[in-house]
Amino acid sequence: MIRRLFFMAVLAAGIGWPAAQAVEPSERLADPALEARARSLSQELRCLVCQNQSIDESNADLAHDLRVLLRQRLAAGDSDRQVLDYMVARYGVFVLLDPPFAPVTYLLWLTPPLVVLGAGIFLVLRARRRRPHADPPALTDEERARAALLLGERG
Amino acid sequence: MLVELGHFALVLALLVALVQGTVPLVGASMRSRPLMDLARHAALLQFGLVALAFAVFMHAHIVSDFSVRNVFENSNTAKPMLYKVSGVWGSHEGSMMLWVLMLTLFGGLVAAVGRSLPRTLRARTLAIQGLLGFGTLAFIIGTSNPFDRLFPVPADGRDLNPLLQDPGLAFHPPFLYFGYVGFSITYSFAIAALIEGRIGAQWARWVRPWSLTAWCGLTIGIAMGSWWAYYVLGWGGWWYWDPVENASFMPWLLGTALLHSAAVVEKRETLQRWTVLLAILTFGMSLIGTFLVRSGVLTSVHSFAVDPTRGVFILVLIALVIGGGLVLYALRAPGLETGNPFVPVSREGAVVLNNLLLCAGMATVFLGTFYPLFAEVWSGAKLSVGPQFFDATFVPILAPAIIAMVIGPVLAWRRGNLTATLQRLLPAVLGALLAPLVVFAFDRDAPLAALAGVALAVWAMLGVLTDLADRSGFVKQPLGTAWRRLRHLPRGTWGYAIAHFGVGVLIAGITVSTAWRSERIETLHAGDTVEIAGRTLRLVGVTEGDVANYHAQRAQIVVERPGGAPITLYPERRWYPVARSQTTNTAIATNGLGDLYLALGDPDGQGGWVVRAYYNPLVPWIWFGALLAALGGLVSLSDRRLRLRLPTARTAVAITPSGSADN
Numbered sequence: 142m143i144r145r146l147f148f149m150a151v152l153a154a155g156i157g158w159p160a161a162q163a164v165e166p167s168e169r170l171a172d173p174a175l176e177a178r179a180r181s182l183s184q185e186l187r188c189l190v191c192q193n194q195s196i197d198e199s200n201a202d203l204a205h206d207l208r209v210l211l212r213q214r215l216a217a218g219d220s221d222r223q224v225l226d227y228m229v230a231r232y233g234v235f236v237l238l239d240p241p242f243a244p245v246t247y248l249l250w251l252t253p254p255l256v257v258l259g260a261g262i263f264l265v266l267r268a269r270r271r272r273p274h275a276d277p278p279a280l281t282d283e284e285r286a287r288a289a290l291l292l293g294e295r296g
Numbered sequence: 297m298l299v300e301l302g303h304f305a306l307v308l309a310l311l312v313a314l315v316q317g318t319v320p321l322v323g324a325s326m327r328s329r330p331l332m333d334l335a336r337h338a339a340l341l342q343f344g345l346v347a348l349a350f351a352v353f354m355h356a357h358i359v360s361d362f363s364v365r366n367v368f369e370n371s372n373t374a375k376p377m378l379y380k381v382s383g384v385w386g387s388h389e390g391s392m393m394l395w396v397l398m399l400t401l402f403g404g405l406v407a408a409v410g411r412s413l414p415r416t417l418r419a420r421t422l423a424i425q426g427l428l429g430f431g432t433l434a435f436i437i438g439t440s441n442p443f444d445r446l447f448p449v450p451a452d453g454r455d456l457n458p459l460l461q462d463p464g465l466a467f468h469p470p471f472l473y474f475g476y477v478g479f480s481i482t483y484s485f486a487i488a489a490l491i492e493g494r495i496g497a498q499w500a501r502w503v504r505p506w507s508l509t510a511w512c513g514l515t516i517g518i519a520m521g522s523w524w525a526y527y528v529l530g531w532g533g534w535w536y537w538d539p540v541e542n543a544s545f546m547p548w549l550l551g552t553a554l555l556h557s558a559a560v561v562e563k564r565e566t567l568q569r570w571t572v573l574l575a576i577l578t579f580g581m582s583l584i585g586t587f588l589v590r591s592g593v594l595t596s597v598h599s600f601a602v603d604p605t606r607g608v609f610i611l612v613l614i615a616l617v618i619g620g621g622l623v624l625y626a627l628r629a630p631g632l633e634t635g636n637p638f639v640p641v642s643r644e645g646a647v648v649l650n651n652l653l654l655c656a657g658m659a660t661v662f663l664g665t666f667y668p669l670f671a672e673v674w675s676g677a678k679l680s681v682g683p684q685f686f687d688a689t690f691v692p693i694l695a696p697a698i699i700a701m702v703i704g705p706v707l708a709w710r711r712g713n714l715t716a717t718l719q720r721l722l723p724a725v726l727g728a729l730l731a732p733l734v735v736f737a738f739d740r741d742a743p744l745a746a747l748a749g750v751a752l753a754v755w756a757m758l759g760v761l762t763d764l765a766d767r768s769g770f771v772k773q774p775l776g777t778a779w780r781r782l783r784h785l786p787r788g789t790w791g792y793a794i795a796h797f798g799v800g801v802l803i804a805g806i807t808v809s810t811a812w813r814s815e816r817i818e819t820l821h822a823g824d825t826v827e828i829a830g831r832t833l834r835l836v837g838v839t840e841g842d843v844a845n846y847h848a849q850r851a852q853i854v855v856e857r858p859g860g861a862p863i864t865l866y867p868e869r870r871w872y873p874v875a876r877s878q879t880t881n882t883a884i885a886t887n888g889l890g891d892l893y894l895a896l897g898d899p900d901g902q903g904g905w906v907v908r909a910y911y912n913p914l915v916p917w918i919w920f921g922a923l924l925a926a927l928g929g930l931v932s933l934s935d936r937r938l939r940l941r942l943p944t945a946r947t948a949v950a951i952t953p954s955g956s957a958d959n
Contacts, residue, residue, distance in 0.1 A: 164817055165817075165897075165898075165906060166817055166818055166819045166906060167819075167900075185682070187680045192538075193536065193537075193538050193539065193680075193682075194536075195682065198529075198531055198533065233678060234677065234679045234680075235678040235679055236680070237679070237680060237682075238680050238683065239682055239684035240679055240680065240681055240682075240685060245671055245675055245677045245679065246667075246671075248667075249663060249664070249667045249671075249681065249685070250689075252659070252663050253656070253660045253663070253689040256656045256660070257653075257656050260652040260653070260655075260656055264640065264648070264649065264652065267648075268639070
């Protein structure tokens, strides 16, 4: 957190960027359904000059421009997919906060399920290797009597 | 003069650390008592010297001694006193000082209270802690000297980043570092045990309270950081999966696994090797987190710590600490005793399952945090890994852990019966199945994830209540008896119950605030109103004025709700002229069940102001739940059985019958 703040402060000092505030009322689309799509898409797009913020959260000038651009594309009738593709074409994959499943991210997306699978296999193997141990041998009559005595004392 | 004294103390501490890190190790292998006892004195002395240096550094900040470069860069005469103090750890140099202060504090604590530890174990543990101190002090003196002077002396300083001038952030780093660095002592215990080649219940008796102590600090620290982000950043988010947050979250996940497996070692003498490995990795994650934050590796040019020498230094330190630890582990672990056997369906089995899930979750966070870096190095591709990735991977991995978290404590040790356990938990099972249906009946649009979250939250909370009722016999016994039994449950049991209940509260807060938050962002003129969550907000006006080291624009907003007295809130924007930056000071009205969250945005130039209003239902439960979890840890720590006393001959005899029956 702290580092991102330092970054924000540096930026604020440099280009006069006010503290983190997002979507301006003036940017909004009149159609609520379209605006809702715009909001959800803008959460998936990275503010390229910020540290780890979506354009929905950032008040950098660039984020503002991207929000307006995104809404222009939606108003022109683009599908969500088309808008994202358009952004990637202009700014590269870096702009997508939700990394697509592509060769460069195979490792990213496949590792978590593989880790869980590996853990599962480990558990199964461990259970197999260490067969449940036989119950301790049955008590002799003498031991049973002692146990009854001890238990009787407590109860 | 005083500043030179601080500098001198720091250098002296480095030398003491070197002695502490070497002589007792030799002493332990030679069985020389004087050499081993040196560790205690050295650890206390090292702590004293570092504390002196820290005090001098803090004094320089308090009296605004701008001849010290760090004070000039991070302070200003107009800065309020609170932030002159907290500004001490607001910079890179200062935070490293806090780091080493915590490191030596833990060493000093073990030296002070560890009289009953076996002498060789104590000497070796303190020696390892001394080596860690040596590495950190060398880093500070070599690359980040807080006592660097400046000549000519400037008239005034550059002021601290205004975002850090906040009470929430003032106290957040000490807790965070207490936890973060606290895991150094469990690391040292683990390495010492590997050198000794023995891990017994005694070892676990020592490791568990220390890991619990560190864990409580880390939990509180993370919760405070998240709360601060929530009210400072101005749009109501509380967790961003930011690398710096992940840096503290990764050791937390492993630390959580560690304290549970340490409990198993203590109670059942099994999972010893796994626990040692976890202790090494947990502190390793603390170091990697420090590396993430301090080296500037993730944002390269944009980070405030751009100097690569720091990054390289920390990398070498990480390689030595983790690499050395793992090599020692590989050499020594096969020789350690194997634990008592247990079947998969048992309390030990549940802990193993949870440990694996926590580790898998940690691996996911690690991967998501570092992947952009790896991808760039390997293929030159620049890509982003945002919250969507973590939501899609981490959350499903941890969900089964929540299910197991409730079942585990109810299962018997060694060999449990799942059917019987679920029958005992019947109220929780029914609650978890019914709650989402009830929610769905009220809100047909509720997302599936929210329903699952509600089920998990109810399951966790009801599960704990059911178990408590069961343990004290509320169904079978007369009410008075059950009540008495409940009150006399061991502190450890209460600790578990409070902490696990807190997790349920936390999940409820996360789920409800994410799924059912509402938002209004409007441009308001004086007198305009806007409705949110059944409340009417009216902007009375915006006033301006100069306060301390900033210029404020302050909106007065009256909130009315049917059947309640109106309240007035004052969201604010602040301009810090020296630091040349703007902050938002949100106004939050909470009733414990939800927050009305107001932030003042930009003026539109025609007398109107952008006002952002959010209603975040149950959001306070997120921090309330986290604090409950930490409180549970503290209650557990206060258990008599954990009072840092090794079993004496008498208690050892007393526990023999049950122990032998199990084997």
